[in-house]
Amino acid sequence: MSNKQKKKVNRLTIAELKNLVAHPDMVEMWDVTAADPRLLLFLKAYRNTVPVPRHWNQKRKYLQAKRGQEKPSYDLPDYIAQTGIADVRQTFVDxxxxxxxxxxxxxxxxxGKMDLEYQVLFDAFFKHQTKPRLSNFGDQYYEGRELEIHMKEKKPGHLSDELKVALGMVEGGPTPWLINMQRYGPPPSYPNLRxxxxxxxxxxGAQWGYQPGGWGKPPIDEQGNPLYGDVFGINEEKEDEDEPPIDRTRWGELGESESEEEDEEEDEGEEEDEQGGVDESGMSSVTTYDSGMETPDAPSTINLRKMSGMETPETPLPPPSANTGEQPQLFTVLEEKKTKVGASLMGGSHVYVMNKDKKAGDVDVxxxxxxxxxxxxxxxxxxQQKLEExxxxxxxxxxGEDYSDIMAEESLKRKxxxxxxxxxxxLKKF
Structure with missing residues (x-):
């Protein structure tokens, strides 16, 4: 028996190889001919593994089939074409x-031939620019890939206007294959499609029946129960009744804290106090003095009338002192004294004399x-001894310090x- 026949006898079948590996969906028909099929399937199923290009087993040269195809001209992206730069460029091609x-x-x-505004070009590249479609990691190009239709952009159950016109569908009408679906069942590839x-x-507003625009016959059994789902919409009405109200508040929104609520209650209480409360007898009382203030002797001294904006209300002064009989001063005017800023960091151009009562010649001991x-x-x-010291x-x-020695030394140096x-x-003269 030759070596080729021995390899063929010891070779695994595709079914056996699928049972041995962890990812049977990665097995291909030529994987059984590898020197170590298990290691090959392990490497193919490993995370972020770049696959081998699919043209590795082709006899002809790479991209040989595109030799006779005419390459289409490059089209500008939409956000650049909308600026009109292609039309402007065409006028100068002579x-x-x-x-x-x-x-x-x-x-x-x-x-200065480009008759395009700067703002138009700026908006095109910085506001309306869109990202180009990029391939994923390890996603390689192969012959004819640009001619394939991207099925990921299509969703089952969504029909475009062009397809509806081609099928002759009316607005709000059923699809032409609905009658066959009612007879044979929903598509097995999309079990959750409504x-x-x-x-x-x-x-x-739609009606059952086989007339133009009709929705056929509902799929029910002999007892009148739906076969494939809630075709009459009975369960949806029950779910709407049983569903609790939806909370429309945004997730993560900060609610009012207890301190804010207490502050609001205090503010409301202060407003009520200012406006006046109601006694048990039904008479309203008005509070015009804060707590801690002396109550006036007679209510006749309280003036509740409004005054014009130009008048200043009279403020009663405190009574004179009993010992001196003089009216006490409400404030004392400090004496202002101009100074130099000097080398101080936060110095000012003037200061105030705080100890005004101190006379010239006074000494603090x-x-x-x-x-x-x-x-x-x-x-x-x-x-007396402390005072003299x-x-x-x-x-x-x-x-002041005695600078006479320093001045004499400097004058001597200058001389x-x-x-x-x-x-x-x-010496220069000679």
Missing amino acids: DEKSSKQKQRERVRPKM IGGLNAPIPK ALQPGELEELQEGGEEFL KMAEEARANA RKEDKKKEMKK
């Missing part, structure tokens, strides 16, 4: 020009807690430089 005219235009071209007159109720005993023993002598300290702080310059000038 093959009848002489060689001299073409040479002249190359040397001295005429600028078809009016088969497993779903017919539209309102601070005592430590341990010096209180010495104050009791020494009395006025101890205070404080005055001497302030005198030293207010006295030496001038003398040196004079000597250099004398």
Whole structure:
């Protein structure tokens, strides 16, 4: 027996290979001839595996069948074609020009021929631009792929207007294959597809029957029960009655917190207090003074009448002091003093004198807690000593530093430089 016959005897069948692998849908008719079919199926079913191009077993050269086909011209995308740039370009395509005219235009071209607004081109590329259709990872090109119809864009049960006109369907009428579906059943490839007159109720205003525009005969058994679904729409009415009301609030929307509700209640309570509450006797009371204020002696002093906008209401001043008999001041005007900003970070052009009662020549003396005993023993002598020390300290702080030595040294340096310059000038003359 030859080696070829031995390989053929030991070769697995397609059915046996499908039983051995985890993904039998990936098995192809030539996979059984591989050296290790199980490893081949494992690699083919592995995630993100790029398949081998399908023309690997073809005898003719790649793309040999497209030799006689005429390649269509390139069409501009819709968002570019709507700008009218193709029409503008066509006006400048002139093959009848002489060689001299073409040479002249190359040397001295005429600028500003594009009669297109900048805003139109900007909107085309930045507002109306659409993404081109791209292939997925590992999705390779093969011969004739551009001629295939993309069935993913089609949905079962949705008929285009062109198809309805071609089938001769009227508006709101049934499809021509509805009668056969009622006889043989719904399509097995789409078990969940709702078809009016088969497993779903017919539209309102439509009639059963075989007349033009009729919806045939409802598929029911001998006892009158629907065969394929709720063709009379009975269950839909029950579901509408049993369904709870739909919550239309948006997911993730923040509700009113308890603190906001309490604030609203407090605001409402304050408004009621301002407007006045109702007593048990039925008489309304008006509150015009806050809590903590002194109640006026007589109600005649309360003036509830409105005043014109130009008048200022009179505010009663507090009573004069019993000891002095003078009217107390409500505020004190601070003295303003102009200063320099200097090197300070947050300096201002003026300051206010806070301690106005302090007179010129006054000295503040601070005592430590341990010096209180010495104050009791020494009395006025101890205070006089502290006062002299404080005055001497302030005198030293207010006295300016002695810059005489520095100024003398600088003047001496300047004089030496001038003398040196004079000597250099004398040397240059010679």
